[in-house]
Amino acid sequence: MWSRRQGRLRPTVCGVEELRRRRREREAALRKARREQQLVSKRLLRNDAPEEAGEGCVAAILGETEVQQFLRQAQRGTEEKEREGALVSLRRGLQHPETQQTFIRLEGSMRTLVGLLTSNQALLQLEAARCLHELSHSEQSTVAEACLPATSYLLTYLSSHSSDFIELCLYTLGNLIVESEAVRRQLLPQGIVPALAACIQSPHVAVLEALGYALSQLLQAEEAPEKIIPSILASTLPQHMLQMLQPGPKLNPGVAVEFAWCLHYIICSQVSNPLLIGHGALSTLGLLLLDLAGAVQKTEDAGLELLACPVLRCLSNLLTEAAVETVGGQMQLRDERVVAALFILLQFFFQKQPSLLPEGLWLLNNLTANSPSFCTSLLSLDLIEPLLQLLPVSNVVLTVLCNVAEKGPAYCQRLWPGPLLPALLHTLAFSDTEVVGQSLELLHLLFLYQPEAVQVFLQQSGLQALERHQEEAQLQDRVYALQQTALQG
């Protein structure tokens, strides 16, 4: 089930070092783009057969005459193979931005291409669609906008029966969507949401993954919360999305990743999360989390963090909704296995993807904040010590411990004696005001509900640890209060 995904990249001829270097570059570029709110990525499907790649990794740029020639041949050639060949040559040329520009500037070129796309010659249709797909991959909005005349057909073909073709149309749409608001402004009245809602019932995994991709691009649009998400929530898409996330033999990781990200974009936009909770999102996502923890234990390293990340985010954000509490004041998500699963995932992140640790801890905070049951689980499953091991990673560890401690003496009794006090004495030595502040809060709760801890604190030079921060404006009052408590205790 979690076996390695087959990708569609051309065979790579570069070495491992080169790949790493490129990856670092891309990562830096993506980070910069995100900070500028310009994070946009497109999927490129290329499945040139190996012998075609032998013509040199890079296809030649086509000039105006050549583009015209290929188009004419494709349109009016006598032999179907000849016509197809012309389009293949055009498609290869379109891998180049220069050729793309030449193409869109040529009068009638898009019209011809659309004519070929809608012709009855199946193979010409496919090649024309591939040409469009190349164009859709451009980073220039002008090129994406030049594809506007084709969108009504791309949408129409989503209800056709050729799964390869549908897949191609979906990736093309996904790429166009993300490039330009003008494209989205046209696609919405053209009925993209109902078209996707109909298409999501396809049994083909490749189609579903492509659909998830297109939808995720639509949901990432800046105007999505106002203009797109409401109509998506009103359609049958949410129920189908959640179905794709249900663990079991039918779960496909590639498909699940796309729809999990879709769900994340919807949920963090906070348009109508109670609706999703009503559809069972919490329980589906909870079960999926359990499934992920199980998969991680089998050490099948197939990019599980790609799915874990959006699942964590969705759960965390959903848990902030008031609708989470049912009539009895109990949370809808109550299974303590969720806590066990989360820690198994935290351990996995610790080893493989430390950047996800803060996200995992965020979920832990949201699970424990208002839940005596989950706080009790943390204690009864012996998770305090593993939690303390994550102290260097994030202050949220302290917040979670406060969540537990603030519930009263019954909870603090289980926090002491143990590794907690030594850990706190250690964090008091930090200079980070945030960390120390949280530590002071925790100490206060511990002293209040477990007064025996005070003596031990004093014996272990606790007062000296506190003195360090006496002058710090943000900490003074609390330091003083704790000193008083300690001296009186």
Place this chain on the structure above:
Amino acid sequence: MQLPPALCARLAAGPGAAEPLPVERDPAAGAAPFRFVARPVRFPREHQFFEDGDVQRHLYLQDVIMQVADVPEKPRVPAFACQVAGCCQVFDALDDYEHHYHTLHGNVCSFCKRAFPSGHLLDAHILEWHDSLFQILSERQDMYQCLVEGCTEKFKTSRDRKDHMVRMHLYPADFRFDKPKKSRRIPSTICFGQGAARGFKSNKKKTKQC
């Protein structure tokens, strides 16, 4: 990071919620200068907290993370011909044949042999072009249904429908799957009444430009 050995067993065991320890808060807990309040935290879309995960997601989209070098090649088979009567296309890959079959022989109108991309468009075509009852009814009520998936609007004439699709749905005016009928054929069952001077149009078969 060490986990207690019993944890995996707990995951594998059945669902259950821990019986919560009794909650007993002292008002002094939240008294100034202390200010801790247990609360779930939410992060909105653009929050910086999401940066790392978002970057990983986009690396994936750019196919860098999954270092897959295999390009699935189209499996070639010995050449075979399409078995549909009158079709002489030959193929050497099953995917190509699948696409050909669905495009050309999939949703085909049995009256005029025209092929449509979907069952939905085929149904609309048969209704509007080949159903005499439709013609009669359309004189009295709005019968031309909007062709856009999800839109339930109906119109008196195909012209009105086209205008709607162009204006509301931003469809092209020459949308290929909404061609107007070339001639309004009067169904042969209609009679103009006894002694009528009018006759029928020539019955000579015209070659349709499909």
